[in-house]
Amino acid sequence: MIITRFVQLWEDILYIFSKYGKVYLNGIFNTLVLSTTATIIGCVIGFICGVIDAVPIRENDPAWKKVLLRIIKVLVRIYVEFFRGTPMILQAVFIFYGLPYFTMNKVQFSNIWTVSVLVVSINTGAYMAESVRGGIFSVDPGQTEGALAIGMTHFQTMIKVVLPQAARNIMPQIGNNFIVNIKDTSVMFIIGFSDFFSVHKMVSGAIFTYFPSATIEMVGYLILTLLFSAILRWAERRMDGSSSYELVRADHHLARSGDYNHTIHYGEHYRNGNGPERKG
Amino acid sequence: MGELILEVKHLSKSFGSNEVLKDIDFTCSKGDVTSIIGSSGSGKTTLLRCINLLENPSSGQILFHGQDIMEKGFNAPRYRAKVGMVFQSFNLFNNMTVLENCIVGQTTVLKRDKAEAEANALKYLEKVGMIPFMNARPAQISGGQKQRAAIARALVMDPEVMLFDEPTSALDPEMVGEVLEVMRNLASDGMTMLVVTHEMSFAREVSTNVVYMDEGVICEEGPPSQIFGDPKQERTKSFLSKFK
Ligand SMILES: Nc1ncnc2c1ncn2[C@@H]1O[C@H](COP(=O)(O)OP(=O)(O)OP(=O)(O)O)[C@@H](O)[C@H]1O
Ligand SMILES: [Mg+2]
Numbered sequence: 001m002i003i004t005r006f007v008q009l010w011e012d013i014l015y016i017f018s019k020y021g022k023v024y025l026n027g028i029f030n031t032l033v034l035s036t037t038a039t040i041i042g043c044v045i046g047f048i049c050g051v052i053d054a055v056p057i058r059e060n061d062p063a064w065k066k067v068l069l070r071i072i073k074v075l076v077r078i079y080v081e082f083f084r085g086t087p088m089i090l091q092a093v094f095i096f097y098g099l100p101y102f103t104m105n106k107v108q109f110s111n112i113w114t115v116s117v118l119v120v121s122i123n124t125g126a127y128m129a130e131s132v133r134g135g136i137f138s139v140d141p142g143q144t145e146g147a148l149a150i151g152m153t154h155f156q157t158m159i160k161v162v163l164p165q166a167a168r169n170i171m172p173q174i175g176n177n178f179i180v181n182i183k184d185t186s187v188m189f190i191i192g193f194s195d196f197f198s199v200h201k202m203v204s205g206a207i208f209t210y211f212p213s214a215t216i217e218m219v220g221y222l223i224l225t226l227l228f229s230a231i232l233r234w235a236e237r238r239m240d241g242s243s244s245y246e247l248v249r250a251d252h253h254l255a256r257s258g259d260y261n262h263t264i265h266y267g268e269h270y271r272n273g274n275g276p277e278r279k280g
Numbered sequence: 281m282g283e284l285i286l287e288v289k290h291l292s293k294s295f296g297s298n299e300v301l302k303d304i305d306f307t308c309s310k311g312d313v314t315s316i317i318g319s320s321g322s323g324k325t326t327l328l329r330c331i332n333l334l335e336n337p338s339s340g341q342i343l344f345h346g347q348d349i350m351e352k353g354f355n356a357p358r359y360r361a362k363v364g365m366v367f368q369s370f371n372l373f374n375n376m377t378v379l380e381n382c383i384v385g386q387t388t389v390l391k392r393d394k395a396e397a398e399a400n401a402l403k404y405l406e407k408v409g410m411i412p413f414m415n416a417r418p419a420q421i422s423g424g425q426k427q428r429a430a431i432a433r434a435l436v437m438d439p440e441v442m443l444f445d446e447p448t449s450a451l452d453p454e455m456v457g458e459v460l461e462v463m464r465n466l467a468s469d470g471m472t473m474l475v476v477t478h479e480m481s482f483a484r485e486v487s488t489n490v491v492y493m494d495e496g497v498i499c500e501e502g503p504p505s506q507i508f509g510d511p512k513q514e515r516t517k518s519f520l521s522k523f524k
Contacts (some may be wrong), residue, residue: 059336060352145334146371146430150385150437151361160384164375245377245416 012212020203027196028220034113034188034195035181038120042181043174045121046128049076050166051158053129054136076129083126089187092119096191116193120185124177131173135166168239175232179225196220282310284345285441285472286331291340293326300326302496304340308441313473315483315504318493319519324476327493328443331474332363361389364434364442368449370426372418378429379405379414382436390437397436404432408462424455428462435466442466444475480523484508492516 017024053076057069083091096115100108109115139162147157186197200217204210286308293301300323308314316324329335331342333349333356342349349359373381382401386392392400405411408428413421421429427447434442444463448456460482467473467486477483483490483504490507492500492515500513511517 142367142369142371143373146367146373146433147385148334148357149332149360149365149367149371150434151357151359151389152385153357156388160388161373161375168375245413245420247412248414249412 009212009215012209013216016203016207016209016213016216019207020199023199023202024196024216024220027194027199028224030194031182031185031196032224034116034120034185034193035178037117038124038185039174039178039181041117041121042124042128042177045125046130046132047163047167049080049125049129050132050136051163052076053133054158054162056154079122080126080129083123084130087187088119088123088184089190091123092116092188092191095119112191112193115191116185116188119188120181124181127177128174131170131177132166135170135173136162138169139165171232171236171239175229175236178232179229182224182228183221282312282472284309286474287341287343287346288327288331289341289343291327291330291342292338293323293330293335294338300496301330301337304496304498306491306498306501308472308474310440310472311470312489313467313471313475313487314489314491315487316474316476316491316493317478317480317483317519318499322493323496324493325445328365328445328474328476332360332365332443334365357389361385361437362440364437364439366427366430366434366442366444366447368446370418370423370430370450372426372430372433374418377415377417378410378421378432381418381429382433385433385437401432401436404435405429407435407465408432409458422455423451424458427451427455427459431459431462431466441472441474444473444477446476446478448477448479480508480520492519494519 052072055069057066061069086094092115095118096109100106136158143161143165144157147161148154152160185193185195188195189198189201192198197217200213203213284307288304288306291301291304292299304327306314316327318324326335330337337350344359344363348354349356372378373384376384379398379401382405383394383397386397386400387394390397402411402414405414408431410425410428410432413425413429416425418426418429431442431447447463448459451459456479460479463473463475463482464486475482475487485504487504490502490504491498492507492511492513494515500507500511500516507516508520511520
């Protein structure tokens, strides 16, 4: 009877949880800390790469500046293609064993956290770099010209005008990367990181409850991703701010701006089209 | 005639092999309101964009108070702050309210403190009649309101010259008037202005000087009474006849 199997599964799960509940929670905690940290660092990397990519190379820049910019842009490209084009599980192995290999075991990663955060961050960064590039591209160039025209530098324009809008535009991708990271950090077991998934290996190895503990994992990951999707969507809505605005009555702003004492007639003057005529 | 502000000398601009501006010469003095008219594609926008260095001139000189703005090491951002530009497509910052649009340049470029910048912004928002909408975002207001906000955003920087590139061309007809009215008032306040326009009545009534451009050259220039009343060049005549 299938029902009895479900009852059995429930009992198995309860048993596993009574025995390893703390370990599971610790695994979930580690998974969340790793994916959050790496997503944040990845975003920073992504924004830096995206911004570098958007630096214009102008005809009348000095030659060294043009060459330097081109080299940096090529390096960024290589980084992005390399880390998007290879599996993260291999990148982890590659970096974890690569460092001691090249230093004849003199330098090793003493802390598994360091390596894990490093690998997931630069992986996320590679994906974010592309998103940010697209996000910057999606802000219409007219606004950049508007900013340049009032004397803002390229850098100021980026910070004040372009990046805030790019960031809003790519919020869905940032959220997506975070969700992917919650799941994909599971591959870090390969170098011995104790995340949520690694608990499964440990538990099923110890008491051979392969299916029940896999069920715990499935449900656990699903709850995490659903929960954070909801939180991210809520955050997006908040970022958009109010969809309406208050009309400001003239007396209100006069009260606000201390020494400012133009009379309201001035404004009416213009609206009625009675401005003084200019004499040729 | 006031003191010279801008001198354009033998200015040329090519995009690839397409020579869009050819040997342009003209000057602009304090208090001048110069209207630039001409058919589509004659290079009017390109000329304004060269003047505030959004476009790199191919050859020639542009002097601002006698200083060559194309010189190596010339501080373009600081110069642009003194030369206001109003675009056909408004180009307001969509991530800011109207008021913030008018503050950000003052605090980042002129390093004014927030309170001073806000008081100044309010002064100009009042001038263009945008106080009621100062807390709106660009997406929430009409084209005419956007353009008035864009004019205020340029004015708060205390520019010495204002460049307008067909400021009313993207507007529905019923909104053209409110923007032209703001510009008329600006002119009567003595602002130096360079206005690319298809609004012939504005060119005729408000400007002190009219420049007619055709195929990248200045074909004819003079006071509005002469250009509109007694054009010397055949091309000017035929262009103006389209507006009668
Ligand atoms: N970035 C560019 N690259 C190549 N060609 C350009 C560029 N900008 C303008 N041109 C060309 O330069 C010529 C003049 O354009 P410009 O926009 O200055 O004309 P305009 O007088 O402002 O016309 P309109 O009245 O339609 O605005 C056109 O033939 C246009 O195709
Ligand atoms: Mg144009």
